[in-house]
Amino acid sequence: MPIPPLHPDTQAFLARSPHKLLIDGAWTPAASGATYTSISPSDGSVLAELASAGVEDVDRAVAAARRAFENGWADLLPRERERLLRRWADLIAAHADELAELESLDNGKPIHHTRTIDSRVAANLVYHFAGWPSKMVGYTAPVSIPNHFVYTRREPVGVAGIIIPWNYPLIHGMQKVSPALACGNTVILKPAQLASLPLLRLGELALEAGLPPGVFNVITGRGSVIGQAMAEHPGINKIQVTGSTAVGRSVIRASAGNLKRLALELGSKAPNIIFPDANLDEAIPGAFRAAFGNTGQSCVAGARLFVHVSIFDMVLDTLVTMAKEARIGHALDPDTELGPIVDAVQTKTILDYIQSGIEEGATLVLGGRRLSDGDYGKGFYIEPTIFTDVRDDMVISREEIFGPVLPVYAFETEAEVIARANDTEYGLAAGIWTNDLARAHRVAAGIKAGVVWVNTYDLFDGAAPFGGFKGSGYGRDNGLEVLEAYTEVKSVWIATPEA
Ligand code: NAP
Numbered sequence: 189m190p191i192p193p194l195h196p197d198t199q200a201f202l203a204r205s206p207h208k209l210l211i212d213g214a215w216t217p218a219a220s221g222a223t224y225t226s227i228s229p230s231d232g233s234v235l236a237e238l239a240s241a242g243v244e245d246v247d248r249a250v251a252a253a254r255r256a257f258e259n260g261w262a263d264l265l266p267r268e269r270e271r272l273l274r275r276w277a278d279l280i281a282a283h284a285d286e287l288a289e290l291e292s293l294d295n296g297k298p299i300h301h302t303r304t305i306d307s308r309v310a311a312n313l314v315y316h317f318a319g320w321p322s323k324m325v326g327y328t329a330p331v332s333i334p335n336h337f338v339y340t341r342r343e344p345v346g347v348a349g350i351i352i353p354w355n356y357p358l359i360h361g362m363q364k365v366s367p368a369l370a371c372g373n374t375v376i377l378k379p380a381q382l383a384s385l386p387l388l389r390l391g392e393l394a395l396e397a398g399l400p401p402g403v404f405n406v407i408t409g410r411g412s413v414i415g416q417a418m419a420e421h422p423g424i425n426k427i428q429v430t431g432s433t434a435v436g437r438s439v440i441r442a443s444a445g446n447l448k449r450l451a452l453e454l455g456s457k458a459p460n461i462i463f464p465d466a467n468l469d470e471a472i473p474g475a476f477r478a479a480f481g482n483t484g485q486s487c488v489a490g491a492r493l494f495v496h497v498s499i500f501d502m503v504l505d506t507l508v509t510m511a512k513e514a515r516i517g518h519a520l521d522p523d524t525e526l527g528p529i530v531d532a533v534q535t536k537t538i539l540d541y542i543q544s545g546i547e548e549g550a551t552l553v554l555g556g557r558r559l560s561d562g563d564y565g566k567g568f569y570i571e572p573t574i575f576t577d578v579r580d581d582m583v584i585s586r587e588e589i590f591g592p593v594l595p596v597y598a599f600e601t602e603a604e605v606i607a608r609a610n611d612t613e614y615g616l617a618a619g620i621w622t623n624d625l626a627r628a629h630r631v632a633a634g635i636k637a638g639v640v641w642v643n644t645y646d647l648f649d650g651a652a653p654f655g656g657f658k659g660s661g662y663g664r665d666n667g668l669e670v671l672e673a674y675t676e677v678k679s680v681w682i683a684t685p686e687a
């Protein structure tokens with residue numbers, strides 16, 4: 189299908205290139221004047237120039253965020269913070285199509301996905317957390333010391349640094365920024381270079397909504413420079429990162445100086461388990477979407493599929509048929525099911541993993557190649573790839589591939605599959621497909637992961653906590669937990685002596 193023209197607002201936004209940094213309510217170039225080029229992974233076309241911030245720009249953003257924190261944001265009436273956040277959410281919802289196009293252009297996620305999920309979820313997250321400022325309550329503590337009255341207050345942490353990856357920029361951005369602001373913090377957001385455009389547009393909409401200068405700052409540029417500077421910065425009180433486990437470790441080290449509060453959402457290798465009693469009409473397409481949705485570039489991708497031995501051949505055949513039929517193409521084509529890989533580096537990494545699977549003796553059942561004929565040659569496309577005969581100790585079983593590569597394993601017993609599912613350094617998410625109620629609860633309890641989906645997969649909501657066990661990090665987004673993560677608790681003791 190031909191690619192429809194871009195929304196006029198998307199065209200107008202792109203035409204504002206070179207894009208600047210949002211610091212203190214104003215758009216400003218990097219102090220050094222440096223820029224970088226954003227490329228569409230669908231066809232290699234140039235999208236825009238963006239400012240490449242340096243350490244000096246981080247300092248400016250921290251100073252602005254600190255002023256905004258101390259000059260009123262934290263002290264605004266809760267109702268007023270709610271009103272501003274709701275206005276922002278209204279604008280995000282009103283511009284959802286344009287935001288979806290910007291994300292699809294920038295990271296290559298298919299437009300049907302960004303339109304129906306990402307841009308809408310982003311608005312809903314802001315609506316969800318906009319309601320919290322007036323509901324953040326403390327409590328009275330029943331201490332056993334006579335003549336004292338003790339109550340708790342929840343106070344904002346201060347300046348929050350938020351660092352996100354390229355694969356879900358709108359959702360990751362808003363699931364961290366909106367609770368941070370709702371709790372009275374000010375924010376410096378550093379999106380991934382590979383997908384900064386939609387966040388810059390969200391910055392414009394924040395100003396339009398009336399967020400005061402310095403409350404929400406967006407700085408673009410290299411993570412190893414400005415992400416590192418944020419993690420080290422004594423003026424930042426809290427860092428919330430989604431990214432690789434390597435970056436998580438680096439942020440922990442860099443944050444030691446001022447004992448920053450950290451929340452880290454890192455890598456994953458999620459098990460997805462189909463039991464023989466499952467409704468296979470739902471389980472097989474569910475497993476397909478879990479593995480190949482967003483071309484496998486998802487932290488929660490169902491990247492290890494365990495299928496009971498009694499249904500293994502049938503499930504495998506159906507998956508192979510679905511993969512053969514999947515439409516691979518340009519992210520802006522409404523018919524596209526699998527879009528491109530985000531860039532050349534990631535493409536090479538995925539192809540290297542495929543090669544390692546072959547060399548370690550796994551059976552390549554389908555795919556395995558980069559597509560290069562015709563228009564595919566302009567972008568970064570890899571066929572959906574399925575392996576069988578994969579041992580649990582092979583590299584493709586243990587490391588996060590972050591691409592359209594699915595090892596399928598046979599299992600015999602529930603105890604065996606729980607042990608194999610947990611045999612990983614990660615613990616972010618898992619899927620279970622079964623119609624046996626007791627089994628669903630047993631396995632959900634047995635799997636060491638922060639999210640377990642039963643007879644569904646990959647659903648998110650501001651109300652449900654999200655984050656990892658083990659090497660997938662610590663701290664949570666969403667749920668009540670994220671509100672705790674963006675506040676400090678203070679106990680106030682009042683002496684109430686006898687008259
Ligand atoms: P990444 O390389 O870890 O990058 C994540 C972010 O950290 C980017 O904004 C990056 O900046 C920045 N960064 C790089 N070096 C840094 C440093 N030394 N200090 C501070 N920040 C730094 O991850 P990615 O390749 O973008 O995304 C894929 C990874 O993210 C996968 O491992 C995936 O599992 C993980 N992920 C996890 C979740 C989750 O919820 N747990 C969700 C999505 C993705 P630049 O890239 O712009 O240089």
Ligand code: MG
Nearest residue numbers: 294295382383
């Ligand atoms: Mg990009």
